[in-house]
Amino acid sequence: MKVTFSCFTQTCINKLRSCGSFSTAHLYGCAVHSFSEFLGRDTIRFGDITTQALKLYEKYLIRTSHSYNTISTYMRMLRAIYNKAVMAGLVKYVFNLFHDVFTGVDRNHKKALDEPKLKEILTGDVKSPVLKRVQLVAAAMYRLCGMPFVDLQHLDIDSIVDGILKYNRHKTGTSVNIPVNKDICKLITQLCVPSFDLSTEIGYKSYQSLLRKFNAGLKRLAKALNITAHISSYTFRHSWATNALHHHVPVEVISSALGHSDIRTTQIYLKGFDAQEIGKANRKVCKCLSVK
Known part of the structure; x- marks a missing residue:
């Protein structure tokens, strides 16, 4: 049976939990759940992670009132999972796969009070x-x-x-x-x-x-x-x-x-x-x- 992105993510989450990295495990889960909602199905295939799909996902997050820092977090978690899959030999490396989506820090987002x-x-x-x-x-x-x-x-x-x-x-x-x-x-x-x-x-x-x-x-x-x-x-x-x-x-x-x-x-x-x-x-x- 071919390993899906969703299945591989759960393996990563289990490993993170076993070594006490509960926060990262939680973020992995949130990012994948959000991308699943965007796709409209529970199972994410590696073929679903494309430059075009990620750009549409970013627009979906903006349309649904997510902050740019949240968008960045989700994109970075998906990228981290994908890179682990590359290292595991489950998928081929794609140059600049996440290049066109926001993965930085929104410096205009004001968190401080005067x-x-x-x-x-x-x-x-x-x-x-x-x-x-x-x-x-x-x-x-x-x-x-x-x-x-x-x-x-x-x-x-x-x-x-x-x-x-x-x-x-x-x-x-x-x-x-x-x-x-x-x-x-x-x-x-x-x-x-x-x-x-x-x-x-x-x-x-x-x-x-x-x-x-x-x-x-x-x-x-x-x-x-x-x-x-x-x-x-x-x-x-x-x-x-x-x-x-x-x-x-x-x-x-x-x-x-x-x-x-x-x-x-x-x-x-x-x-x-x-x-x-x-x-x-x-x-x-x-x-x-x-x-x-």
């Missing part, structure tokens, strides 16, 4: 204890230099030694050191976050469930405070990085605080300056040309 909206989200008056808890978690993420939600789940007061919070990023293993004061220590103590063993499927699913609840809580919080901007757990990380840049913190320092191993990753996070800021900078730089 400081007035950020202050309202983190300190605005809400009555619900559940929403107050959401605010508390969001404030901790922002005040800890844009700490990712996943790293916050493995944080406790014992992580602080001599006024320095030391942790390794779950995603990259990069070491991060953040000076903290008494207020932040108190905030960490108040959180009492549960810890999940993300090397197990049960732990991963429990974490994903908590993340979905947190993101849903953020949407309710934004609605309660009459803020229309899209807000998710990523918002506070991007906002910290962008606001740090606007306060003229060097990109190298921002990169270190975020735990990025490559400064180019940090630059993807950063929302550019507006025309007013650029004009102010230009006047300073060109001041030497002024007639005295």
Whole structure:
């Protein structure tokens, strides 16, 4: 029986799960499910993955209101699976197969909040204890230099030694050191976050469930405070990085605080300056040309 793309994908997913790569396995599944919906059938053949079909699929995703970053994720997952099939000798390599579809990062997609909206989200008056808890978690993420939600789940007061919070990023293993004061220590103590063993499927699913609840809580919080901007757990990380840049913190320092191993990753996070800021900078730089 000839192996299909769908069947090979399931083999890849099973291997990923067996080695604890549950997030990648989940993305593989989402991408293949989406492409199946586009085709209108459950089984995807290797012959279905063509330049023309991928371009039509991209148009389908745009038409169905998917963001460009989601489109990029799906395309990159399909490409990764296809390349594994090439390595396994199941299909021939096709030059520039994914060349005409978007596989990059949408830099125009604004994830950061400006400081007035950020202050309202983190300190605005809400009555619900559940929403107050959401605010508390969001404030901790922002005040800890844009700490990712996943790293916050493995944080406790014992992580602080001599006024320095030391942790390794779950995603990259990069070491991060953040000076903290008494207020932040108190905030960490108040959180009492549960810890999940993300090397197990049960732990991963429990974490994903908590993340979905947190993101849903953020949407309710934004609605309660009459803020229309899209807000998710990523918002506070991007906002910290962008606001740090606007306060003229060097990109190298921002990169270190975020735990990025490559400064180019940090630059993807950063929302550019507006025309007013650029004009102010230009006047300073060109001041030497002024007639005295």
